[in-house]
Amino acid sequence: MKNVFKVLLVISFFYSACVQAHVDLVSSIPMEGSALTKAPSQITLNFSGEVRLAKVMLHMDNGKMISLDFAMSMKPDDNYTIAIKDELGAGDYTVNWVAMGGDSHKISGDFSFKVKQ
Template sequence: MKRKYSLFLIIFSLFFISIHVVSVEAHSSLINASPGEDAVLDNPTNEIELSFNTKIENGSTLFLTTDTSEKVEPASIQINDTMLLATFSQDLSPGTYTVNWEVLGADGHIIQNNYSFTVKGSEESVQPESKQDKQAASKSTEIETNTSSSEKPTTLIYGIISLFAIAGIALLAWVWFGRNKK
Protein backbone atom coordinates (compact mmCIF):
# COMPACT_ATOMS: atom_id res chain seq x y z
CA MET A 1 0.00 0.00 0.00
CA LYS A 2 2.89 2.32 0.80
CA ARG A 3 4.32 1.75 -2.71
CA LYS A 4 1.02 2.67 -4.39
CA TYR A 5 0.81 5.82 -2.30
CA SER A 6 4.41 6.74 -3.28
CA LEU A 7 3.66 6.14 -6.96
CA PHE A 8 0.51 8.26 -6.77
CA LEU A 9 2.42 11.06 -5.03
CA ILE A 10 5.18 11.04 -7.68
CA ILE A 11 2.72 11.16 -10.58
CA PHE A 12 0.60 13.84 -8.90
CA SER A 13 3.67 16.02 -8.24
CA LEU A 14 4.97 15.68 -11.79
CA PHE A 15 1.57 16.59 -13.19
CA PHE A 16 1.48 19.89 -11.30
CA ILE A 17 5.09 20.68 -12.18
CA SER A 18 4.32 20.20 -15.89
CA ILE A 19 1.29 22.49 -15.69
CA HIS A 20 3.49 25.20 -14.20
CA VAL A 21 6.13 24.80 -16.93
CA VAL A 22 3.53 25.12 -19.70
CA SER A 23 1.90 28.21 -18.17
CA VAL A 24 5.22 30.02 -17.74
CA GLU A 25 5.86 29.78 -21.48
CA ALA A 26 3.05 32.23 -22.36
CA HIS A 27 5.16 34.93 -24.03
CA SER A 28 3.96 38.28 -25.29
CA SER A 29 2.47 38.12 -28.76
CA LEU A 30 1.17 40.74 -31.17
CA ILE A 31 -2.62 40.83 -31.28
CA ASN A 32 -3.32 44.08 -33.18
CA ALA A 33 -1.33 46.43 -35.35
CA SER A 34 -2.13 49.74 -36.99
CA PRO A 35 -1.36 49.69 -39.85
CA GLY A 36 -1.86 45.97 -40.02
CA GLU A 37 -0.04 43.24 -41.88
CA ASP A 38 -0.34 43.64 -45.69
CA ALA A 39 -2.39 46.83 -45.26
CA VAL A 40 -2.51 49.28 -48.17
CA LEU A 41 -2.88 52.84 -46.94
CA ASP A 42 -4.42 55.59 -49.02
CA ASN A 43 -3.29 58.35 -46.65
CA PRO A 44 0.12 58.63 -45.05
CA THR A 45 0.55 58.82 -41.29
CA ASN A 46 3.36 59.22 -38.84
CA GLU A 47 2.38 56.59 -36.24
CA ILE A 48 2.54 52.84 -35.81
CA GLU A 49 0.63 51.27 -32.94
CA LEU A 50 1.19 47.68 -31.77
CA SER A 51 -0.94 45.94 -29.12
CA PHE A 52 0.19 42.80 -27.29
CA ASN A 53 -1.56 40.16 -25.19
CA THR A 54 0.60 40.89 -22.10
CA LYS A 55 2.28 43.89 -20.55
CA ILE A 56 5.44 44.98 -22.34
CA GLU A 57 8.37 46.70 -20.67
CA ASN A 58 10.53 49.75 -21.39
CA GLY A 59 13.23 48.89 -23.88
CA SER A 60 10.71 47.53 -26.37
CA THR A 61 11.26 49.08 -29.77
CA LEU A 62 10.58 49.04 -33.49
CA PHE A 63 12.05 50.40 -36.69
CA LEU A 64 11.03 50.33 -40.34
CA THR A 65 12.90 49.21 -43.40
CA THR A 66 11.92 50.49 -46.82
CA ASP A 67 11.62 48.50 -50.01
CA THR A 68 15.15 49.75 -50.79
CA SER A 69 16.43 48.30 -47.45
CA GLU A 70 16.89 51.69 -45.79
CA LYS A 71 16.32 51.81 -42.03
CA VAL A 72 13.81 54.34 -40.66
CA GLU A 73 13.91 55.06 -36.92
CA PRO A 74 10.95 56.59 -35.05
CA ALA A 75 11.33 60.02 -33.43
CA SER A 76 9.76 58.64 -30.23
CA ILE A 77 8.38 55.44 -28.75
CA GLN A 78 5.77 55.37 -26.00
CA ILE A 79 4.96 52.23 -24.04
CA ASN A 80 1.72 52.05 -22.12
CA ASP A 81 0.94 48.68 -20.51
CA THR A 82 0.25 46.40 -23.53
CA MET A 83 0.67 49.03 -26.25
CA LEU A 84 3.69 50.38 -28.15
CA LEU A 85 3.23 53.63 -30.07
CA ALA A 86 6.00 54.73 -32.44
CA THR A 87 5.81 58.28 -33.79
CA PHE A 88 7.86 59.43 -36.75
CA SER A 89 8.91 63.03 -37.43
CA GLN A 90 7.18 63.06 -40.83
CA ASP A 91 4.59 61.08 -42.76
CA LEU A 92 5.85 58.09 -44.71
CA SER A 93 6.52 58.51 -48.40
CA PRO A 94 4.75 56.13 -50.79
CA GLY A 95 6.29 52.67 -50.81
CA THR A 96 6.41 49.35 -49.00
CA TYR A 97 7.62 49.24 -45.41
CA THR A 98 8.55 46.40 -43.09
CA VAL A 99 7.84 46.94 -39.39
CA ASN A 100 10.56 45.21 -37.35
CA TRP A 101 9.48 45.03 -33.70
CA GLU A 102 11.16 43.70 -30.59
CA VAL A 103 9.44 43.70 -27.20
CA LEU A 104 10.51 42.80 -23.72
CA GLY A 105 7.60 40.97 -22.12
CA ALA A 106 6.70 41.14 -18.45
CA ASP A 107 8.06 37.57 -18.17
CA GLY A 108 11.51 38.85 -19.16
CA HIS A 109 11.59 37.21 -22.60
CA ILE A 110 12.43 39.18 -25.72
CA ILE A 111 10.09 38.49 -28.64
CA GLN A 112 10.71 39.86 -32.12
CA ASN A 113 8.95 39.66 -35.44
CA ASN A 114 8.08 41.76 -38.49
CA TYR A 115 5.38 42.42 -41.03
CA SER A 116 4.91 44.68 -44.06
CA PHE A 117 2.44 47.27 -45.28
CA THR A 118 2.26 49.70 -48.21
CA VAL A 119 1.62 53.43 -48.49
CA LYS A 120 -0.04 54.28 -51.81
CA GLY A 121 1.24 57.12 -53.93
CA SER A 122 1.06 58.42 -57.43
CA GLU A 123 3.35 56.87 -60.03
CA GLU A 124 5.12 60.24 -60.41
CA SER A 125 5.95 60.48 -56.69
CA VAL A 126 9.61 60.73 -55.91
CA GLN A 127 10.88 59.61 -52.54
CA PRO A 128 12.92 62.27 -50.78
CA GLU A 129 16.64 61.59 -50.44
CA SER A 130 17.14 62.55 -46.78
CA LYS A 131 16.63 60.04 -44.00
CA GLN A 132 14.42 62.47 -42.13
CA ASP A 133 12.11 62.78 -45.12
CA LYS A 134 11.84 59.01 -45.36
CA GLN A 135 10.81 58.58 -41.73
CA ALA A 136 7.11 58.07 -41.08
CA ALA A 137 4.36 55.58 -40.44
CA SER A 138 0.80 54.92 -41.47
CA LYS A 139 -2.36 54.56 -39.52
CA SER A 140 -5.28 52.50 -40.74
CA THR A 141 -8.14 50.66 -39.23
CA GLU A 142 -6.83 48.16 -36.72
CA ILE A 143 -6.20 44.91 -38.50
CA GLU A 144 -5.67 41.80 -36.47
CA THR A 145 -2.40 40.04 -37.17
CA ASN A 146 -1.45 36.45 -36.54
CA THR A 147 0.85 35.48 -33.72
CA SER A 148 4.39 34.74 -34.71
CA SER A 149 4.69 31.16 -35.84
CA SER A 150 7.78 30.78 -33.64
CA GLU A 151 5.95 31.71 -30.43
CA LYS A 152 3.03 29.29 -30.07
CA PRO A 153 4.79 26.00 -30.93
CA THR A 154 7.28 26.53 -28.10
CA THR A 155 4.54 26.18 -25.50
CA LEU A 156 3.04 23.19 -27.27
CA ILE A 157 6.43 21.46 -27.51
CA TYR A 158 7.13 21.98 -23.79
CA GLY A 159 3.70 20.60 -22.97
CA ILE A 160 4.20 17.48 -25.08
CA ILE A 161 7.69 16.91 -23.66
CA SER A 162 6.29 17.27 -20.13
CA LEU A 163 3.54 14.75 -20.80
CA PHE A 164 6.03 12.23 -22.24
CA ALA A 165 8.31 12.77 -19.24
CA ILE A 166 5.44 12.11 -16.83
CA ALA A 167 4.37 9.02 -18.76
CA GLY A 168 7.95 7.73 -18.81
CA ILE A 169 8.46 8.27 -15.10
CA ALA A 170 5.09 6.69 -14.34
CA LEU A 171 6.03 3.66 -16.46
CA LEU A 172 9.40 3.35 -14.73
CA ALA A 173 7.77 3.66 -11.31
CA TRP A 174 5.18 1.02 -12.24
CA VAL A 175 7.91 -1.37 -13.43
CA TRP A 176 10.07 -0.66 -10.37
CA PHE A 177 7.30 -1.04 -7.81
CA GLY A 178 5.83 -3.99 -9.70
CA ARG A 179 9.13 -5.95 -9.58
CA ASN A 180 9.61 -5.37 -5.89
CA LYS A 181 6.17 -6.81 -5.16
CA LYS A 182 7.47 -10.44 -5.02
Protein backbone atom coordinates in the same frame (compact mmCIF):
# COMPACT_ATOMS: atom_id res chain seq x y z
CA MET B 1 -4.20 14.84 0.07
CA LYS B 2 -0.80 16.54 0.37
CA ASN B 3 0.36 14.82 -2.81
CA VAL B 4 -2.65 16.04 -4.75
CA PHE B 5 -1.93 19.59 -3.60
CA LYS B 6 1.74 19.26 -4.66
CA VAL B 7 0.76 17.96 -8.10
CA LEU B 8 -1.72 20.80 -8.60
CA LEU B 9 0.88 23.34 -7.53
CA VAL B 10 3.45 21.99 -9.99
CA ILE B 11 0.88 21.96 -12.80
CA SER B 12 -0.07 25.58 -12.07
CA PHE B 13 3.60 26.66 -12.28
CA PHE B 14 4.03 24.94 -15.65
CA TYR B 15 0.78 26.40 -16.94
CA SER B 16 1.68 29.97 -15.92
CA ALA B 17 5.14 29.60 -17.52
CA CYS B 18 3.53 28.43 -20.77
CA VAL B 19 1.08 31.34 -20.78
CA GLN B 20 3.87 33.90 -20.25
CA ALA B 21 6.05 32.39 -22.97
CA HIS B 22 3.36 32.79 -25.62
CA VAL B 23 2.98 36.56 -25.63
CA ASP B 24 3.00 37.82 -29.20
CA LEU B 25 1.86 40.67 -31.39
CA VAL B 26 -1.90 40.29 -31.94
CA SER B 27 -2.58 43.39 -34.04
CA SER B 28 -0.97 46.49 -35.45
CA ILE B 29 -1.90 49.75 -37.08
CA PRO B 30 -1.14 49.82 -39.95
CA MET B 31 -2.20 46.20 -40.38
CA GLU B 32 0.04 43.59 -41.96
CA GLY B 33 -0.24 43.79 -45.75
CA SER B 34 -2.42 46.89 -45.80
CA ALA B 35 -2.34 49.35 -48.71
CA LEU B 36 -2.94 52.86 -47.40
CA THR B 37 -4.03 55.90 -49.40
CA LYS B 38 -2.88 58.21 -46.59
CA ALA B 39 0.51 57.84 -44.89
CA PRO B 40 0.29 56.95 -41.18
CA SER B 41 1.73 59.34 -38.60
CA GLN B 42 2.19 56.61 -36.00
CA ILE B 43 2.54 52.87 -35.52
CA THR B 44 0.47 51.00 -32.93
CA LEU B 45 1.50 47.58 -31.60
CA ASN B 46 -0.94 45.48 -29.54
CA PHE B 47 0.41 42.41 -27.73
CA SER B 48 -1.43 39.50 -26.12
CA GLY B 49 0.22 40.33 -22.78
CA GLU B 50 2.55 42.83 -21.19
CA VAL B 51 6.03 43.22 -22.70
CA ARG B 52 8.86 45.72 -22.52
CA LEU B 53 9.33 47.04 -26.03
CA ALA B 54 13.08 47.11 -26.70
CA LYS B 55 13.34 48.12 -30.35
CA VAL B 56 11.13 49.32 -33.19
CA MET B 57 12.51 50.13 -36.64
CA LEU B 58 10.73 51.30 -39.78
CA HIS B 59 12.40 51.08 -43.16
CA MET B 60 11.50 51.36 -46.82
CA ASP B 61 11.94 48.47 -49.23
CA ASN B 62 15.16 50.13 -50.49
CA GLY B 63 16.64 49.90 -46.96
CA LYS B 64 16.24 53.57 -46.01
CA MET B 65 15.52 53.88 -42.27
CA ILE B 66 12.67 56.15 -41.18
CA SER B 67 13.01 58.11 -37.92
CA LEU B 68 10.66 57.15 -35.10
CA ASP B 69 9.96 58.79 -31.76
CA PHE B 70 10.81 55.67 -29.79
CA ALA B 71 12.64 54.98 -26.53
CA MET B 72 13.00 51.52 -24.99
CA SER B 73 10.27 50.91 -22.43
CA MET B 74 11.17 50.13 -18.84
CA LYS B 75 7.58 49.52 -17.75
CA PRO B 76 5.77 46.53 -19.28
CA ASP B 77 2.62 47.23 -21.27
CA ASP B 78 0.51 45.44 -23.88
CA ASN B 79 -0.17 48.45 -26.12
CA TYR B 80 2.37 50.84 -27.65
CA THR B 81 2.00 53.81 -30.00
CA ILE B 82 5.13 55.15 -31.70
CA ALA B 83 5.12 58.43 -33.64
CA ILE B 84 6.70 58.53 -37.09
CA LYS B 85 8.93 61.63 -37.24
CA ASP B 86 9.12 61.96 -41.04
CA GLU B 87 6.21 62.10 -43.46
CA LEU B 88 6.07 58.88 -45.43
CA GLY B 89 5.93 58.97 -49.22
CA ALA B 90 4.60 56.33 -51.54
CA GLY B 91 6.35 52.99 -51.19
CA ASP B 92 6.62 49.70 -49.34
CA TYR B 93 7.54 49.76 -45.64
CA THR B 94 8.50 47.17 -43.05
CA VAL B 95 8.29 47.48 -39.27
CA ASN B 96 10.68 45.33 -37.21
CA TRP B 97 10.16 45.05 -33.46
CA VAL B 98 11.85 43.34 -30.51
CA ALA B 99 10.29 42.95 -27.05
CA MET B 100 10.99 41.17 -23.78
CA GLY B 101 8.21 39.09 -22.26
CA GLY B 102 7.43 38.96 -18.55
CA ASP B 103 9.74 35.96 -18.19
CA SER B 104 12.59 37.90 -19.92
CA HIS B 105 12.05 35.82 -23.06
CA LYS B 106 12.96 37.79 -26.19
CA ILE B 107 10.27 37.93 -28.88
CA SER B 108 10.50 39.66 -32.23
CA GLY B 109 8.66 40.05 -35.47
CA ASP B 110 7.91 42.26 -38.41
CA PHE B 111 5.06 43.33 -40.65
CA SER B 112 4.82 45.26 -43.89
CA PHE B 113 2.47 47.81 -45.38
CA LYS B 114 2.27 49.99 -48.48
CA VAL B 115 1.55 53.68 -48.93
CA LYS B 116 -0.06 54.47 -52.30
CA GLN B 117 -0.28 57.92 -53.88
